[in-house]
Amino acid sequence: MKKIIILSAAAMLAGSVYAGGYRISMQGQRQLAMGHTGVAVINGNAESIFFNPANGVFLENRFSFSAGASALFANTKFQNSTYNWTNSSENLGTPAYFYANYKISDRFAVGLAVYTPYGSAVDWDTDWQGSHLVNNIDLKAFFIQPTVSYMVNDYVSIGAGLIYVNGGVEFNRNLSRSMTDDQGNRSDVTLDAKGVTAWGYNVGLTARLDDYVTFGVNYRSHIDMEVENGEATFSDLPDFLKPTYEGTTFSASMPLPAELTFGFSYQINEQWLAAVEMNHTYWNKYESLDIEFSNGTNSVNPRRYKNSNTYRAGVQYTPSEKLSLRVGGYYDETPVRSGYFAPETPRNNSLAGTLGFTYNITPKLGVDVSALFIHFDEFEGHYDHYIEDGLPVSFGGTYRSAVGSVGLGLSYNF
Amino acid sequence: MKNKFIYLSVLALGLVACEPEFDNELTPDSYSSGEADFTTYVAIGNSLTAGYMDGTMFRSGQQNSFPNLLAQQFSVVGGGEFTQPSYADDVNDLGGLLLGGQPIQGFPTRMAILMTSDGSGPVNLAGTSSIEVSDLQQTAYNNMGVPGAKSFHLVAPGYGNIANLATGRANPYFVRHATSPDASVLSDALSMNPTFFTNWIGNNDVLSYATSGGTGVNQEGNIDVTTYGGNDITDPQVFASVYSTLIDGLTANGAKGVVMTIPSVTSIPYFTTVPYNPLTAEQLGGDAVIDMLNAQLGQLKQVLAVFGEGDRLQLFSKTAANPVLIKDETLTDLSQQITAVLLSLPDAGFSQEEAMAIGTIFGQARHATADDLFTLTASGVIGQTSLVLPNPFNIMGVTYPLDDMYVLIPAEQAEISTATTQFNQIIRSIAASKNLAVADMNDILNQLVSGIRATDGQIYTADYFSGIGNMNRVLFSLDGVHPNARGYAFVTNEIIKVINRHYKAHLPLVNVAEYPGPKIVTSNN
Numbered sequence: 048m049k050k051i052i053i054l055s056a057a058a059m060l061a062g063s064v065y066a067g068g069y070r071i072s073m074q075g076q077r078q079l080a081m082g083h084t085g086v087a088v089i090n091g092n093a094e095s096i097f098f099n100p101a102n103g104v105f106l107e108n109r110f111s112f113s114a115g116a117s118a119l120f121a122n123t124k125f126q127n128s129t130y131n132w133t134n135s136s137e138n139l140g141t142p143a144y145f146y147a148n149y150k151i152s153d154r155f156a157v158g159l160a161v162y163t164p165y166g167s168a169v170d171w172d173t174d175w176q177g178s179h180l181v182n183n184i185d186l187k188a189f190f191i192q193p194t195v196s197y198m199v200n201d202y203v204s205i206g207a208g209l210i211y212v213n214g215g216v217e218f219n220r221n222l223s224r225s226m227t228d229d230q231g232n233r234s235d236v237t238l239d240a241k242g243v244t245a246w247g248y249n250v251g252l253t254a255r256l257d258d259y260v261t262f263g264v265n266y267r268s269h270i271d272m273e274v275e276n277g278e279a280t281f282s283d284l285p286d287f288l289k290p291t292y293e294g295t296t297f298s299a300s301m302p303l304p305a306e307l308t309f310g311f312s313y314q315i316n317e318q319w320l321a322a323v324e325m326n327h328t329y330w331n332k333y334e335s336l337d338i339e340f341s342n343g344t345n346s347v348n349p350r351r352y353k354n355s356n357t358y359r360a361g362v363q364y365t366p367s368e369k370l371s372l373r374v375g376g377y378y379d380e381t382p383v384r385s386g387y388f389a390p391e392t393p394r395n396n397s398l399a400g401t402l403g404f405t406y407n408i409t410p411k412l413g414v415d416v417s418a419l420f421i422h423f424d425e426f427e428g429h430y431d432h433y434i435e436d437g438l439p440v441s442f443g444g445t446y447r448s449a450v451g452s453v454g455l456g457l458s459y460n461f
Numbered sequence: 462m463k464n465k466f467i468y469l470s471v472l473a474l475g476l477v478a479c480e481p482e483f484d485n486e487l488t489p490d491s492y493s494s495g496e497a498d499f500t501t502y503v504a505i506g507n508s509l510t511a512g513y514m515d516g517t518m519f520r521s522g523q524q525n526s527f528p529n530l531l532a533q534q535f536s537v538v539g540g541g542e543f544t545q546p547s548y549a550d551d552v553n554d555l556g557g558l559l560l561g562g563q564p565i566q567g568f569p570t571r572m573a574i575l576m577t578s579d580g581s582g583p584v585n586l587a588g589t590s591s592i593e594v595s596d597l598q599q600t601a602y603n604n605m606g607v608p609g610a611k612s613f614h615l616v617a618p619g620y621g622n623i624a625n626l627a628t629g630r631a632n633p634y635f636v637r638h639a640t641s642p643d644a645s646v647l648s649d650a651l652s653m654n655p656t657f658f659t660n661w662i663g664n665n666d667v668l669s670y671a672t673s674g675g676t677g678v679n680q681e682g683n684i685d686v687t688t689y690g691g692n693d694i695t696d697p698q699v700f701a702s703v704y705s706t707l708i709d710g711l712t713a714n715g716a717k718g719v720v721m722t723i724p725s726v727t728s729i730p731y732f733t734t735v736p737y738n739p740l741t742a743e744q745l746g747g748d749a750v751i752d753m754l755n756a757q758l759g760q761l762k763q764v765l766a767v768f769g770e771g772d773r774l775q776l777f778s779k780t781a782a783n784p785v786l787i788k789d790e791t792l793t794d795l796s797q798q799i800t801a802v803l804l805s806l807p808d809a810g811f812s813q814e815e816a817m818a819i820g821t822i823f824g825q826a827r828h829a830t831a832d833d834l835f836t837l838t839a840s841g842v843i844g845q846t847s848l849v850l851p852n853p854f855n856i857m858g859v860t861y862p863l864d865d866m867y868v869l870i871p872a873e874q875a876e877i878s879t880a881t882t883q884f885n886q887i888i889r890s891i892a893a894s895k896n897l898a899v900a901d902m903n904d905i906l907n908q909l910v911s912g913i914r915a916t917d918g919q920i921y922t923a924d925y926f927s928g929i930g931n932m933n934r935v936l937f938s939l940d941g942v943h944p945n946a947r948g949y950a951f952v953t954n955e956i957i958k959v960i961n962r963h964y965k966a967h968l969p970l971v972n973v974a975e976y977p978g979p980k981i982v983t984s985n986n
């Protein structure tokens with residue numbers, strides 16, 4: 048029991064799991080249950096300020112709070128029949144969030160959002176056949192975003208947030224496909240960066256087109272996470288490499304891409320609400336993961352991610368004041384190009400289904416529950432750009448992933 | 462308590478519910494042995510079968526012998542246990558051999574690359590061997606590869622008798638594990654009752670001659686093997702007869718197997734690494750030295766020209782790479798003629814002894830051409846100054862002709878090539894008569910010279926280790942003849958492909974790239 052608690056506590060606010068690229072779209076149980084739509088969903092709960100900062104001023108209550116976390120299970124299996132390779136990675140992560148919104152007046156609201164939109168953890172068996180690319184990786188980042196929203200007129204509001212990012216990564220891989228020390232242990236390097244900070248912003252606009260239809264648009268800025276003098280620990284080096292590598296530090300930069308979202312919500316009647324939206328993620332800024340070591344050597348790892356879209360839809364049914372039911376889904380395009388499928392982020396296109404409910408224990412306090420399942424097709428993935436003695440060599444096989452989550456949250460509005 | 466239960470259930474449920482499934486999950490049933498039966502796999506052959514590399518047999522190297530790697534793949538489809546002669550006494554992983562506690566001459570420790578700030582080059586690891594020949598194991602093993610064995614050695618009783626070591630009629634490697642003094646390698650192999658075998662023999666029947674620089678005798682026409690020397694080429698009829706005996710024995714109970722052909726010398730880095738013209742102006746000592754050398758050379762050229770043999774020698778170039786001076790025993794010996802001409806030159810002032818010395822040295826000397834092949838060992842000799850020879854004729858391969866043992870002249874290459882082709886024809890035809898699979902290592906190694914592209918995109922060649930630049934691609938060990946661990950993995954895959962094709966099996970390949978290449982050390986004391 049203690050071990051499991053420690054595991055979860057360590058993963059709390061860490062979001063060690065993945066969706067398109069290393070983006071995790073799980074920033075609110077209510078909206079997740081509706082396919083993670085939200086840019087045009089007004090009068091929800093405090094989760095709205097993440098999906099569109101302009102939505103804060105549309106919330107009904109003066110004070111709105113929402114907090115929650117999910118248990119996210121990501122399993123990937125790998126096999127290659129030419130060589131009889133089999134391997135798998137099982138990861139549990141706990142993305143979490145906290146939102147608070149205060150309506151200073153009918154036209155003006157301020158809020159604070161804390162959430163974990165990025166994470167990636169994969170844990171292959173040490174020294175597996177792809178160990179020259181990755182043995183294990185754990186990437187996490189949390190965002191703190193103070194927000195303001197302003198009602199321009201009865202129909203249109205605008206909002207903005209300043210984003211403070213704090214993140215880190217721990218990444219281990221073997222130095223080459225065969226390098227060992229004198230005892231035959233594979234030489235490897237662990238890159239460790241903690242407390243990497245950066246800044247960004249979030250702007251949005253919401254427009255009530257009529258009594259039923261609302262339009263929302265949101266833009267999240269591109270953020271570069273830059274590591275300087277990160278800790279690089281080399282293990283099991285042969286004697287002739289020790290002088291080259293011992294005591295080096297590393298620098299690297301990893302992009303958290305910009306995201307543009309726009310969508311519509313349609314209040315069909317008092318009980319039924321539907322929402323559709325599209326996210327466009329500017330992944331093409333992720334050309335290559337370049338690691339510079341203080342001894343002058345460089346590790347260039349081409350990635351060439353491409354811009355990708357996610358298409359979402361969700362429905363909410365509120366039969367009474369006590370209960371809301373939700374269902375939704377989304378189709379998530381992978382940013383990974385053919386030939387660049389690296390086992391540290393082994394994800395192809397996926398199709399997700401979500402459902403959930405809110406049960407209002409009291410008029411002020413509600414319990415939000417969500418469940419998610421992401422379906423991935425079996426996929427032949429390979430990475431063709433690892434350079435060995437001047438020549439690119441390929442690594443790949445058949446991958447199959449399955450991801451699911453259950454989430455719990457509380458909303459308190461008064 | 463209840464909360465903990467719920468928590469754990471959610472966890473377990475989640476992890477189980479999200480279990481991905483493959484359409485065709487890989488299991489051992491995904492593979493098959495086809496028409497072959499790998500229950501008892503026995504390998505016979507020489508050092509290439511035993512797992513010899515870097516100039517010796519050593520404990521960790523043996524783990525990567527191709528039969529051991531093959532057996533690991535066979536085990537997926539029902540292959541049985543695979544045993545190899547024990548090297549447990551090689552506690553420091555140095556190789557070499559001891560007899561009665563004393564290191565045996567000609568069985569040095571393992572080679573490695575010594576890399577220092579001054580440069581890098583191959584060395585024998587410091588230390589003394591701990592592999593004692595007289596600790597007799599007296600066991601038959603699945604791996605019956607005996608380093609140094611020629612074809613007829615495998616059927617010779619007494620080849621493993623310790624008493625025969627003094628007369629050279631026994632092999633210390635076989636002595637270590639022969640089941641009895643009179644056992645033959647073949648009889649020990651057959652005592653394992655093989656259901657499947659590999660047989661890679663015949664290399665030493667021709668390649669011992671090659672690695673000796675052609676100093677042995679071509680025994681074609683002589684079928685009495687008791688008269689053979691170690692560096693001789695075996696008579697083809699002897700080879701055919703022995704090879705038949707081996708195959709008849711191995712297939713007597715219906716066992717199937719793979720035989721391998723013998724590579725040609727032009728595909729082994731032992732013969733292709735040292736160029737015929739390694740001498741740059743800088744290495745020779747600069748322009749002034751070259752002028753001085755050319756003065757002497759010019760004179761000798763003129764002397765030889767008198768007999769129409771002026772082309773034997775070339776003047777040194779200050780810009781281009783210069784060929785090595787070698788002794789070619791097929792040339793007409795002009796020692797006396799040279800001496801006579803030198804003595805007849807009035808102004809040259811050669812004494813009787815000087816003229817005779819020069820005549821003797823240059824009687825059969827010539828500069829190498831692109832048609833000559835040099836052994837790897839020549840690199841340690843060319844350019845060295847001899848302590849016994851008189852100045853200025855004391856720089857090996859420059860002013861003193863390199864000995865026959867370091868060079869394969871075209872005539873010697875032709876004998877080797879003819880014998881190799883004859884032996885390979887015998888191997889292929891005997892294999893065909895028994896419907897055995899043939900792994901054509903001759904063809905594969907020839908392709909390796911220009912490069913073979915592996916399925917992962919890496920291009921492997923037959924080059925010798927040249928430094929950090931090719932350390933992940935080199936397949937040959939530092940002795941230039943035997944593969945390294947990665948090379949044996951490459952060989953294993955070629956054999957698996959042949960087995961898959963010929964016996965309609967479906968075996969998984971090994972991952973060549975993860976096997977180690979050359980061992981590099983920073984100190985050797």
